[in-house]
Amino acid sequence: MTLTATHPAVPAILPPRGGLFGSLSDTLWRNPKLLLFLMLTPPLLWLGVVYLGALFALLLQSFFSIDEYSGLIDCRFTLKTYGELLQAANVDIIVRTVTMAAAVTVASAVVAFPIAYFAARYARGKWKVLFYLGVMLPLWSSYLVKIYAWKLILAKEGILTWLLAKLHLLGLLDAWLSLPVVGGNSLSVSFTGTFIVFVYVWLPFMILPIQAALERVPGNLVEASSDLGASPGQTFRNVLLPLALPGVVAGSIFTFSLTLGDYIIPQIIGTSRLFIGQAVYAHQGTAGNIPLAAAFTVVPIVVMGFYLWMARRMGAFDAL
Amino acid sequence: MTSAVSFRKTSRHFGSVRAVDAVDLDIVPGEFFAMLGPSGSGKTTCLRLIAGFEQPTAGEIRIFGEKADGVPPYRRNVNTVFQDYALFPHLNVLDNVAYGLMVKGVGKAERRQAAEDALKLVALPGYGARRPGQLSGGQRQRVALARALVNKPKVLLLDEPLGALDLKLREQMQEELKALQRRLGITFVFVTHDQGEALSMADRVAVFNDGKIMQVGTPEEIYEKPQSRFVADFVGSSNVLPPDFVQRYAGQRRWGSLRPERIRIHRAASGDGVRARVLAMHYVGAATRVALDADGQRLHATVPTGAMLPAEGDEVILTFNRDQLHLMDGEG
Numbered sequence: 001m002t003l004t005a006t007h008p009a010v011p012a013i014l015p016p017r018g019g020l021f022g023s024l025s026d027t028l029w030r031n032p033k034l035l036l037f038l039m040l041t042p043p044l045l046w047l048g049v050v051y052l053g054a055l056f057a058l059l060l061q062s063f064f065s066i067d068e069y070s071g072l073i074d075c076r077f078t079l080k081t082y083g084e085l086l087q088a089a090n091v092d093i094i095v096r097t098v099t100m101a102a103a104v105t106v107a108s109a110v111v112a113f114p115i116a117y118f119a120a121r122y123a124r125g126k127w128k129v130l131f132y133l134g135v136m137l138p139l140w141s142s143y144l145v146k147i148y149a150w151k152l153i154l155a156k157e158g159i160l161t162w163l164l165a166k167l168h169l170l171g172l173l174d175a176w177l178s179l180p181v182v183g184g185n186s187l188s189v190s191f192t193g194t195f196i197v198f199v200y201v202w203l204p205f206m207i208l209p210i211q212a213a214l215e216r217v218p219g220n221l222v223e224a225s226s227d228l229g230a231s232p233g234q235t236f237r238n239v240l241l242p243l244a245l246p247g248v249v250a251g252s253i254f255t256f257s258l259t260l261g262d263y264i265i266p267q268i269i270g271t272s273r274l275f276i277g278q279a280v281y282a283h284q285g286t287a288g289n290i291p292l293a294a295a296f297t298v299v300p301i302v303v304m305g306f307y308l309w310m311a312r313r314m315g316a317f318d319a320l
Numbered sequence: 321m322t323s324a325v326s327f328r329k330t331s332r333h334f335g336s337v338r339a340v341d342a343v344d345l346d347i348v349p350g351e352f353f354a355m356l357g358p359s360g361s362g363k364t365t366c367l368r369l370i371a372g373f374e375q376p377t378a379g380e381i382r383i384f385g386e387k388a389d390g391v392p393p394y395r396r397n398v399n400t401v402f403q404d405y406a407l408f409p410h411l412n413v414l415d416n417v418a419y420g421l422m423v424k425g426v427g428k429a430e431r432r433q434a435a436e437d438a439l440k441l442v443a444l445p446g447y448g449a450r451r452p453g454q455l456s457g458g459q460r461q462r463v464a465l466a467r468a469l470v471n472k473p474k475v476l477l478l479d480e481p482l483g484a485l486d487l488k489l490r491e492q493m494q495e496e497l498k499a500l501q502r503r504l505g506i507t508f509v510f511v512t513h514d515q516g517e518a519l520s521m522a523d524r525v526a527v528f529n530d531g532k533i534m535q536v537g538t539p540e541e542i543y544e545k546p547q548s549r550f551v552a553d554f555v556g557s558s559n560v561l562p563p564d565f566v567q568r569y570a571g572q573r574r575w576g577s578l579r580p581e582r583i584r585i586h587r588a589a590s591g592d593g594v595r596a597r598v599l600a601m602h603y604v605g606a607a608t609r610v611a612l613d614a615d616g617q618r619l620h621a622t623v624p625t626g627a628m629l630p631a632e633g634d635e636v637i638l639t640f641n642r643d644q645l646h647l648m649d650g651e652g
Contacts, residue, residue, distance in 0.1 A: 223373055224406035226393040228420035228471065238423065242410045 055301075062294035071288055081291040085299075090279070094299055097276040100191070101259035101303075104198040105206075105252045111199065112206040112251065113244075119207075120214035135204045143201065147268050150197045154187035154269065161186070184271060194270035198259050205254035213247025214240070242315075249316040256307065260300035276300065322385040324349040324475055324507040325370055330379035331531075332365050339365040341531035342379065347475075349384070352501050352508045354518035357528030358554065363511045366528070367477050370509065372396050384474055394423075399468035400477040404484065405460045407452035413439070413463050414448030420471040438466035441500070458489045465497075469504070478510045482517065494521055515555045519543060527551050543579075547648055552577035559583075559619045566647065569594065574647045582644040583621035585610065586637040587630055593639040594619075598630045614638065 016022055028035045064073055065080040084090065119131040138146065152158050164170050177183040177190060184190030217240065225235040241248075263277025274282070276296055283293035311317070327345040331338065340362045347353045355363035368374040369381055372393035381388045388396060399420070407416050414435050415422070421431035439445055442462035452460055461481055468476055478497075482490045498521050501508045512518050518525045519539040526536045527550075535542060535551045546552035549560045559578045566576040586593065596614035607622040608629060621638065623629055630636050 218404075218406065220402050220404065220406040221408060223371075223393070224400070224402060224408070225419070225423075227371055227373075227398075227400045228423065228467070229394050230419075230423040231394055234423045238419070239408060 058294050058297055061291055062298050064291045064294075066289050066291055073290060081295045084292055085295045090296075093274050093276060093279050093296075096273060097260055098303060100195065100198065100275065101256045103195060104202065104259045105255045107195070107199050108203055108206040108255045109210075109248055109252060112203060112210050113248075116207050116210035116214055116244075116247075117240075119211045120217075121219070135207050138200075139204055144264070146201065147197060147265055150193075150200065151188050151269055154193045154196070156186035156188070158186075158188070188269055189271060191270060194266050197265050197269050198255075198262070201265065202255040202258050205258065206248075206251035209250035209254070210244055210247040213244045213250075217243045245316045249311045253304070253308070257300060257304055260303065321349070323347055323382070324351075324384060325509065326382045327366070327369075328380050328382075330369065330376045330381055332362075332369060332374050333377045338531045340369065340376075343531075343533055345526065345533060345536070347507060347509060348524075349507055350505050351523040352498065352510065352521060354522035354525045355509065355511045355528060356513070356515055356518040356525050356555070358513060361528035362531040363513075363526075363528045364479060365531075367400075367479055367509060367511050370475065371398055371400050371477055397471075397473055398475045398477060399471050399473040400479065401461075401464045401468050401481045403479045403481065405452075405464040405481075407460055407463060407467070409452055411452075412448060413444075413450050413452065413455070416452065416463060417448075417467045417470055419467060434470050435466070438470040439463075441469065442466045443496075457484055458493070461485065461493065465500075469506075473506065475507045475509060478508060480511055480513070482512075482514075490517075497521065519555070525555075527555060529554070545646055546577055549575055549577075549648070552646070552648065557620070561617070561645075565614075565617050566645070570642060570645055570647070572647060575649065577646045577648060578619075578640060578644065580609070580620050580622045581607075582640050583619070584639050585612075585621055585623060585630055586639065587628070587634060588637050589635050591637045593637040596636055596638050598632055598634045598636060600632060601629065612636070612638065 016026060028038075062081055063077050063079070064075050065078045066072070067074050085094075115131075115135075119128065123131050153160055155161075161170070161173065164173050173187075176192065177186070182190060182192045182195075184192075187193040187196070221239055221243070222235055225239045226232075230238060261277050263275065263281045266275040267278055276299060280293045280296045283289040283296065323346040325345070325347040327343045329342045329344060330340060331342050332340040343362075343366065345366075355366055357363045365374060369376055370383070370388075372388065372391060372395075376389055383396065383398060408419065411419065414432065417435040417438050418426075418431040421434055426434070436445070436448065439447060442465050444459060444462050444466070447455070447459070447463070452463065455463065461484075464481070481497075482493050485493060494517060497508075497510075510518070510522065519542070522539060524536060525539055525542050527534045527542060529550050535547045537545075542551065542555050546555060546558070552558040553560050556579060559580060561576040561578060563573040563575060567573045570576065594614045596612040596619065599611040599613050599618075602609040602611070605625070607624050610621045610623060610630065612619040612621060619638070
């Protein structure tokens with residue numbers, strides 16, 4: 001067999017494959033817009049009807065009110081429920097939740113950055129596999145199991161207290177627990193405990209976006225910065241951080257909104273004071289006050305909207 | 321006189337790979353110095369050793385007489401123009417150029433002025449507000465040059481800076497770089513794998529192979545008097561001739577190098593000279609390359625366009641001046 005001469009039996013244009021899939025392939029190849037339409041319609045319908053529809057229904061409910069005597073929902077448009085939301089006890093819940101979400105987000109970013117930096121810059125081959133495994137593995141087990149495990153770790157009779165006693169550092173823990181607000185009888189019934197578990201549970205959602213952002217920063221930009229006289233600290237502030245910021249913001253959207261909406265962690269670990277998620281759960285369930293529950297859920301949406309607007313104004317998405 | 325850069329038995333080994341192996345090198349202040357070699361020959365590692373991105377595993381490096389080993393890049397008054405420019409995508413052109421001054425704490429008004437001046441120097445005045453992403457390859461290259469020059473470095477390192485440009489732009493930039501270097505008097509160290517670029521721009525050229533310097537000299541010395549088969553072969557495309565062949569025509573049992581443009585082709589079946597047969601002809605614009613077979617020895621010659629050409633398969637006689645057959649050592 002030779003490769004030099006063109007064989008006359010081989011046609012220049014191949015015949016159609018035939019069959020349903022053959023003609024379908026040809027049609028879609030000629031009409032890329034049709035393909036796009038077919039691919040996008042189902043998810044857009046899902047998002048539009050199920051997600052946005054539910055969101056709109058929620059917003060609508062928050063403008064209804066509950067009749068205090070009969071417990072029935074009054075479907076007339078009113079701002080009464082929002083007035084109720086602004087009562088001191090409810091504002092407390094909002095401030096507590098937003099503060100916790102902000103603290104969890106900052107702590108996650110600080111813990112996640114070095115891990116993500118290592119993974120993006122130095123980890124290769126099996127170290128990269130180990131990194132992904134280490135970050136993802138906690139996500140494979142049930143969220144409830146992890147939280148109950150933490151309850152045991154943080155309990156007064158738990159391993160952490162035992163370890164600190166062995167290290168003669170129990171005084172430190174007691175001093176911390178005697179502080180107002182963050183303290184309590186033991187870590188498992190304090191805001192500190194809630195905070196630790198939140199950071200643990202949401203950390204992968206911060207690490208992965210930062211790692212993806214750092215992965216896209218060419219290594220020679222760090223070298224160029226150093227070459228131009230920037231110390232490692234200056235390089236971090238002027239090059240790495242601005243370029244990784246979209247990743248940090250993406251990660252913080254996860255940690256912030258997940259903390260704002262969670263009602264299980266604060267119920268199992270922490271004080272008896274409520275977070276937004278718990279308040280929503282209580283109002284839509286036993287109390288049957290759907291309008292107030294809806295008004296409570298509007299809070300995280302507004303907070304997130306404000307947060308994204310701020311991030312945009314600060315130029316977090318300029319490097320996208 | 322102190323050298324701008326000096327290497328003394330300097331090595332950079334990566335495990336068993338000897339990227340730079342016991343190199344001795346002196347770069348004269350104010351010269352345009354080219355490091356030429358194939359990829360993996362150690363020229364870029366040498367540049368990175370000067371910049372401080374790599375540290376020598378043995379030997380020492382001095383920059384203007386001062387010991388540089390262990391000194392981080394940000395404490396060296398040396399700047400680099402990177403191969404793919406490495407412009408900061410989140411900063412505009414002016415802030416890119418002013419970056420070095422900004423991290424050194426130079427005031428805003430002063431560094432803006434200096435950056436504007438540097439942009440003028442590279443013929444890009446008024447481009448400050450643009451983003452690097454909005455510039456062409458050639459413009460990015462100029463911005464990278466301005467960003468390095470604004471710091472008034474003692475040595476400017478250029479890592480294949482013209483590699484990504486098309487031919488026409490590359491030739492233009494070669495002339496501009498050379499003129500700029502003359503005007504500023506800064507020591508330029510230029511890494512390239514393009515021998516034409518090295519010969520046309522540099523005052524002196526170091527030819528690298530396998531982590532070692534094979535020869536250092538002016539472009540004329542490197543081209544006309546290669547000291548080894550490697551240099552003869554890599555710089556220009558010489559005919560490297562084995563001792564047996566050289567003995568027959570020059571009387572000495574040594575390796576020889578004969579530049580293709582020195583060979584004259586005579587369309588005759590017999591006469592004084594080397595008998596050869598024409599194997600193939602390759603038209604390359606300004607000349608035609610002729611592949612020849614002289615009794616088993618492959619040779620090539622170039623015939624300028626317009627001169628008489630032989631035909632494929634012709635038996636011809638080759639002549640050359642005896643002193644143009646350059647004798648050298650076989651090693652390397």
